[in-house]
Amino acid sequence: MNKYQIIHDELLKEIxxxxxxxxxxxxSDFALMNRYHVARETSRKAVAMLVDxxxxxxxxxxxxFVINQNxxxxxxxxxxxxxxxxxxxxxxxxxxxxxxxDSEVPSVFEYGDDTPVPATAVVRIRYLDNEPVIIDHDYxxxxxxxxxxxxxxxxxxxxxxxxxxxxxISYAKKTITVEPANATDRxxxxxxxxxxxxxxxxxxxxxxxxxxxxxxxxxxxDRFKSVEFSRRH
Amino acid sequence: MNKYQIIHDELLKEIxxxxxxxxxxxxSDFALMNRYHVARETSRKAVAMLVDxxxxxxxxxxxxFVINQNxxxxxxxxxxxxxxxxxxxxxxxxxxxxxxxDSEVPSVFEYGDDTPVPATAVVRIRYLDNEPVIIDHDYxxxxxxxxxxxxxxxxxxxxxxxxxxxxxISYAKKTITVEPANATDRxxxxxxxxxxxxxxxxxxxxxxxxxxxxxxxxxxxDRFKSVEFSRRH
DNA sequence: GAGTGGTCTAGACCACCCT
DNA sequence: GGGTGGTCTAGACCACTCA
Numbered sequence: 084m085n086k087y088q089i090i091h092d093e094l095l096k097e098i099x100x101x102x103x104x105x106x107x108x109x110x111s112d113f114a115l116m117n118r119y120h121v122a123r124e125t126s127r128k129a130v131a132m133l134v135d136x137x138x139x140x141x142x143x144x145x146x147x148f149v150i151n152q153n154x155x156x157x158x159x160x161x162x163x164x165x166x167x168x169x170x171x172x173x174x175x176x177x178x179x180x181x182x183x184x185d186s187e188v189p190s191v192f193e194y195g196d197d198t199p200v201p202a203t204a205v206v207r208i209r210y211l212d213n214e215p216v217i218i219d220h221d222y223x224x225x226x227x228x229x230x231x232x233x234x235x236x237x238x239x240x241x242x243x244x245x246x247x248x249x250x251x252i253s254y255a256k257k258t259i260t261v262e263p264a265n266a267t268d269r270x271x272x273x274x275x276x277x278x279x280x281x282x283x284x285x286x287x288x289x290x291x292x293x294x295x296x297x298x299x300x301x302x303x304x305d306r307f308k309s310v311e312f313s314r315r316h
Numbered sequence: 317m318n319k320y321q322i323i324h325d326e327l328l329k330e331i332x333x334x335x336x337x338x339x340x341x342x343x344s345d346f347a348l349m350n351r352y353h354v355a356r357e358t359s360r361k362a363v364a365m366l367v368d369x370x371x372x373x374x375x376x377x378x379x380x381f382v383i384n385q386n387x388x389x390x391x392x393x394x395x396x397x398x399x400x401x402x403x404x405x406x407x408x409x410x411x412x413x414x415x416x417x418d419s420e421v422p423s424v425f426e427y428g429d430d431t432p433v434p435a436t437a438v439v440r441i442r443y444l445d446n447e448p449v450i451i452d453h454d455y456x457x458x459x460x461x462x463x464x465x466x467x468x469x470x471x472x473x474x475x476x477x478x479x480x481x482x483x484x485i486s487y488a489k490k491t492i493t494v495e496p497a498n499a500t501d502r503x504x505x506x507x508x509x510x511x512x513x514x515x516x517x518x519x520x521x522x523x524x525x526x527x528x529x530x531x532x533x534x535x536x537x538d539r540f541k542s543v544e545f546s547r548r549h
Numbered sequence: 550g551a552g553t554g555g556t557c558t559a560g561a562c563c564a565c566c567c568t
Numbered sequence: 569g570g571g572t573g574g575t576c577t578a579g580a581c582c583a584c585t586c587a
Contacts (some may be wrong), residue, residue, distance in 0.1 A: 135368075142524060150489075240360070253373070254546070256545055257546065259514060259540075260542075288373070290403065291374065292378075307492075307493065310490070313489075313490065
């Protein structure tokens with residue numbers, strides 16, 4: 084584990100534990116240098132991560148301050164699996180595996196040159212507080228993962244990739260649109276026709292630059308919320 | 317202008333000009349050190365920004381590579397005014413100012429302790445290719461900007477804040493939801509009732525930590541698209 | 550003037566990739 | 569082995585804020 088990662092994690096834990104409540108000031112760069120016996124740039128890197136993630140903001144000449152967090156929302160600015168998300172939000176979540184089939188990457192993802200790309204299609208339905216709210220269609224490229232033998236109910240695809248196959252996920256590119264519910268959506272989620280669907284399509288990249296999977300995550304729009312921070316450049 | 321900012325801007329220009337096409341390799345850290353006569357951390361900072369913005373990806377042991385860009389979409393991961401966005405996408409855009417009135421921050425933004433916060437409400441309608449697609453409701457805090465005398469059609473609120481008032485915008489916090497169209501939406505955008513609205517509510521922060529404005533940006537959902545990059549931590 | 554964050558330097562060692 | 573990115577150091581100077 085890197086030094087800046089350790090410092091980041093410890094500070095984040097202290098924020099979440101309430102040691103640094105909303106608007107509180109974090110230790111200064113120099114305080115962190117002494118506390119962790121690191122160079123200033125190392126402590127700054129840890130804090131820069133917290134800034135990136137929207138936990139704190141830095142103000143020149145004043146200090147680093149905790150920003151009020153809205154915890155009951157869907158963050159889309161990080162690559163985060165459904166299971167990690169639900170655990171973080173402490174929601175009662177349940178996932179039901181529907182099918183695992185041999186398939187191809189759907190043309191909507193505009194991948195490759197019209198030749199079919201073999202993939203394993205995984206369809207799952209996500210419940211929050213016992214209400215079906217998300218249907219995930221994952222297309223895992225067979226070039227990268229030849230076979231998905233058995234997907235335990237208790238293991239996410241990301242965990243499978245990272246822990247069992249030793250692959251490291253680094254980036255995702257996400258597209259958000261709003262589309263009408265299709266027949267499958269309405270049936271699986273028990274929707275009236277009038278409810279639209281928020282569709283988040285993702286390409287997930289490994290740290291060696293390969294694409295490992297395409298995902299279409301279909302959220303019922305009246306249960307969808309996303310919060311994110313953005314910096315101005 | 318900072319050195320890393322200059323390097324970043326020049327590299328980005330070269331990417332957009334096609335000098336580094338998709339999948340091309342950017343100069344290495346050491347090449348950039350020589351080219352710009354800077355320390356390695358400075359050149360790395362410039363490239364780190366490009367990574368943040370999703371233009372390139374770095375692969376250990378191999379190099380830094382350009383990622384294919386999808387340019388015709390709404391980026392929501394940066395604080396960017398409508399005018400800046402439209403200019404970047406080279407779309408035919410037009411903005412119509414509807415009203416400037418004395419108002420208060422609506423309760424939906426959950427700001428303060430239920431006491432009304434005085435603000436100037438600015439309502440504008442945005443056209444892309446002569447079709448009305450976005451209605452923006454801005455609430456500019458009177459504590460920060462006491463009066464908005466006259467808003468030229470050719471000046472955005474951000475330009476007004478930054479250039480005329482010398483304020484520096486640094487962060488925004490955005491919430492995305494999907495809601496039914498209200499009567500105003502339907503009338504101004506000429507919508508059938510069945511079209512939902514993507515609502516992006518933002519709080520915009522100055523670099524001194526003050527909030528300057530709240531914005532409710534209402535997009536007709538069938539014309540809405542957002543693309544963003546996210547890194548896994 | 551003391552404290553804060555912002556930028557920058559000139560090194561160093563490491564892990565990883567490719568040939 | 570040579571090139572790449574990832575981390576880290578021990579300084580330095582600056583702009584800004586606050587008392």
